[in-house]
Amino acid sequence: MNHLRRKITVALLASVFTLQTAVLASAADLTSVRYHSGGEHDRVVFDLSSEPSYQIKASADGREITIDMANVSEKDFKRKPFHSSRIESVKYVLSKGHMLVTLRLKPGLTYKANKLSNPARVFVDILPKTAKASAKPSGTVRRTGSEAEGDILPLAFDGLYTEMAAPGLAKRSYIYWDDAGKVSAYFVEADKDLYTVKPVLARGHVPGLQSTSGISDAQNAVAAVNATYFAGNGDMIGTVKIDGLMAGTTYYTRSAIGFLPDGSSIFGTVAYDGQVTLGDVTQSISGVDAERGVDNLILYNKWYGSRTRTNEFGLEFTVQNGRVTKIQTGNSVIPSNGYVVSVHGKAMDAFAGVRVGDRAVIEQDLGAKWNKAVDIMGAGPRLVQNGRVNVTVAAEQFPSDIRYGRAPRSAVAVLKNGNYLFGVVDGRQADSHGLTLTEWAQLLVKFGARDAINLDGGGSSDLVVGGQVQNSPSDGQERRVGSALILQKK
Structure with missing residues (x-):
């Protein structure tokens, strides 16, 4: 009898131990x-x-x-x-x-x-x-009613949250950890059949400075991302063409995105070459819509505003309808249907014999495919080509502050389904350490990029959707920038 009691007690204790172990395990x-x-x-x-x-x-x-x-x-x-x-x-x-x-x-x-x-x-x-938003598991695309319209690339991976902001317009946030810490990235994908991409200038001219959200609001844009590099006064440091008219140039051959008359996009490197003939004298153009320097020839058009804002130590030729219509020393009025050729030093000496009424020929060349583009936004370097990482930072001669290290980044891409993608990754803050250019390119490929170029980064990196800033700019607030790429409804 005692033997039987001992067996029952042992069995009960084993049962209790097994139950406790299961609870702890769960x-x-x-x-x-x-x-x-x-x-x-x-x-x-x-x-x-x-x-x-x-x-x-x-x-x-x-x-x-x-x-x-x-x-x-x-x-x-x-x-x-x-x-x-x-x-x-x-x-x-x-x-x-x-x-x-x-x-x-x-x-x-x-x-x-x-x-x-x-x-x-x-x-x-x-x-x-x-x-009206409701929480959904990471990686899902929430679509109801009319929001189901449009073709959006299906993506689903850990840390990704996608929300349809409008028909054919998907906001995405992606939070993850790598060996260096936390990364926070933000994107907007737009259906190519419903939206177009357009380069715009801050305050509508060069030089100008304005927050990306300010540019977005002024243009009534669906979304906007900061675009090319710029000088302290807002001059473009990149090849920029808007509505068929140059708005900025650079001395380097660097990557750009362009848009042809049929709306299709092109990627590649672009270099500016221009010359002006006044009378019988021809000289090379130093830059377009930029501050005039020593011995420079700068070409000013309507994108620079109403006047050249130059000093009196040069000479300026107003050109309309293929003729020189006016000559003065500085701060010339820029005609809406013409140019001002502004020269200094050696360039001024070369045009010393030009008179009002002399013929004027302005030639600008970006290369065969780029000459056809209506709009161009140059920045660089190239990040993705044909769906593969291809970072061309050395070939495009970028300085070390852009070339090396983790930082906030911005980019524009065309996806493998033809849709447009704007993206930023935060950096220099506790919630996101930023990415190297190669890491940034790898992330864009993960999001389906077929082709992509890097845009101005650092404190300039700023993504706006529906008038709202999506990321956390590293300056603690939006930086005023010189240009943006915007999404507009067709």
Whole structure:
């Protein structure tokens, strides 16, 4: 009898031990909490070792929500506070196997929650009560009603969140970690059949400076990204052509994107070559719509504004209808249907015999395919060619501050389905360390790029969709830039 009791006791103890082991084995470990503040919502992501059981409770006034995750440990988790324009504070409490995370929200906000099983995570979006957006698992494209219109490249991978901002217009945010830390990147993809890309100048002329969101608002654009490099006064440092008229040049042969009259795009390197003949004398053009330097010949057109704003130490020839119509020393009026040829030093001496009424011939050459382009935005270097990484930074003679290291980056691409892609990656901040040019090119290929060029980066990197800045510019606020690429409805 005692022997039988001992066997039963051992069996019961074994059963209890097995049950405890199973419970312990099923406990989920909270490994990290990630946070991102976007243009339309904040997202808080809880990464776990296995899928947890959870519920969310809201306070009576709706200002606090508590995410209660049952049977959760935090042995590898470091509690990190955060706050934003939508979240006032976060508080963590571990009690009897329950991880309680309480978010205090700003007034007028609500939440949407969801979870994934592979990888295991719970995520909560904080958004205005009037917003129609709903949380979906990372990598899905949310389409309802008319938003299903348009052809968008299907992408689904860990850390990607896609939202249809309009028919044929997809906003994407991609948050991930590499060996160096956290990376935050933002994109907008536009259906080629519904949207066009257009280069624009800050305040509509050179030189000019304006935030990317300001340029977007002025143009009533669907989206905008900062474009080419620029001088402190706003002069373009890149080959720029708008509506068939040059608006900027550079001394280097560098990559550009161009748009032909039929709307198709071209990528490649482009170099500017120009010359002016006044009377019987021909001279090379030093630059277009730029500040005049020593011994320079600068060509000014309507993109420079109403006047040349030059000093009196040169000579300027107003050209209309193939003739010199006026000669003066500086600050000439720029005709809307003509040019001003501004010369200094040796260039001025060469044209010393030119008189009003003399013939004027202006020749500009970008190469056969680029001459046909209506619009061109040059920047560089090339990042992607025919769907493969091809970073041409050395061939395009870029300086070390662009060539090396991780930094905020911007890019424009055409995808393998023909759609347009604007993208930025944040850098120089805790939420994103930035990328090298090669890493940036690799990321663009991951997003389906067929061809892509790099745009101005650093503090200039800025992506705007629907008038809202999507990323976090490294200056802490938007930098004023000289140009942008915008998306417009056809």
